């Protein structure tokens with residue numbers, strides 16, 4: 001391996017600034033064998049798009065096929081809980097290959113069309129207004145806790161048709177599931193509790209929807225059982241997936257995007273002056289500091305790439321931040337430019353697993369950024385000491401405290 | 406007689422999600438880059454083609470009436 005770069009993906013400097021570390025790998029050793037974690041690290045835009053568009057070579061069935069222990073490691077005593085978590089997650093359709101992936105995804109795919117999501121925009125806008133009204137009354141907020149964390153759960157719970165009075169309860173359980181990507185040593189306990197709590201909560205509702213289908217998303221999902229795409233356990237697991245997949249990700253879009261806008265006052269001013277830029281601004285936020293840092297595949301057979309041989313069952317991780325800043329694809333990649341066009345970033349992945357909720361997330365981002373510049377023109381940080389979760393899956397701030405006075 | 410359609414895929418948008426090839430396999434085919442090509446605009450009934458266009462997650466598919474140029478999707 002033609003590089004002197006260390007392999008500690010969780011080192012504080014790598015967590016603080018993934019662009020430096022993965023940018024160097026992209027330049028020096030774009031298909032890098034990370035011996036410490038026994039994983040191939042891919043950092044070039046073209047390689048990544050090629051890899052994720054060849055699902056027959058690189059399987060998504062990571063929980064099912066990868067016998068190695070989780071990383072970062074967990075205590076010995078939690079291994080049993082990990083077994084449970086792993087089995088539950090293996091039912092997510094994001095973790096399936098064809099043909100079952102297609103069958104499962106098609107159950108809810110039509111619910112999320114660009115046209116259908118546009119119809120939810122007024123609801124998203126109203127939810128944002130409520131949250132920002134509360135914040136405004138306080139004079140300051142943690143964008144993370146007070147705004148970005150509740151929003152996606154409010155929206156998806158409404159789509160699923162979950163009762164309003166259960167919101168607080170759902171939020172608490174959903175928060176436990178956030179531990180999946182947060183590299184915390186003791187993450188298995190909250191994860192297990194979150195999964196069990198949500199599964200217990202959702203099961204009777206799913207049964208009810210099967211008997212009396214409505215037009216909500218939970219009914220649509222449950223209809224997958226009627227048509228043979230899902231078992232009951234799989235319906236329950238994938239209802240949890242819909243709650244989970246859009247949570248940490250949308251939080252990070254809002255927080256990372258808000259931070260990028262704050263740090264580039266001329267771009268903030270530009271967005272403020274022309275609300276028509278909300279669409280391209282959201283795309284640039286997704287490119288510049290993407291919510292998802294990396295995802296994994298398992299080689300389904302021996303594959304050659306740039307002179308390396310990835311052996312069957314080898315793990316391969318693709319790093320979105322470095323793909324999105326690849327100078328071979330994006331002119332002036334380190335420049336934050338909310339008018340950038342074209343902007344073919346891979347924040348939502350690509351190929352058959354391209355994010356099911358992409359249009360919804362875009363609507364949430366557009367509405368959130370528009371509302372912030374509109375209501376809080378003087379928004380600024382109350383501290384420069386920002387910290388990130390020690391995760392290689394997500395690019396998650398721990399907090400984003402701001403004020404506007 | 407069904408009207409003739411013009412079907413196009415915008416490759417600056419297509420992410421190779423393969424929804425169109427699942428819904429309308431007689432019309433769309435993935436190329437070597439795993440992006441969709443409209444190879445046969447009469448390969449499926451009009452309603453199926455419109456359904457594929459509507460279900461493209463990134464709105465990359467455009468469907469027009471070939472005779473009038475009217476945009477159908």
Ligand code: HEM
Nearest residue numbers: 093094245246249250253291347348349353355356357361
């Ligand atoms: C900014 C917000 C979001 C980002 C950055 C994001 C990112 C991603 C990425 C990168 C993938 C590809 C996974 C892979 O290839 O292994 C994905 C898949 C997925 N996302 Fe999102 N996501 C976001 C929001 C949402 C929302 C709001 C939902 C809610 C419905 C959602 C549901 C899903 C599902 C169900 C999949 C699996 C798709 C499949 O396997 O076919 N996501 N997302």
Ligand code: SF4
Nearest residue numbers: 419420422423425461
């Ligand atoms: S559905 Fe859209 S994104 Fe997917 S392959 Fe077809 S044209 Fe491309």
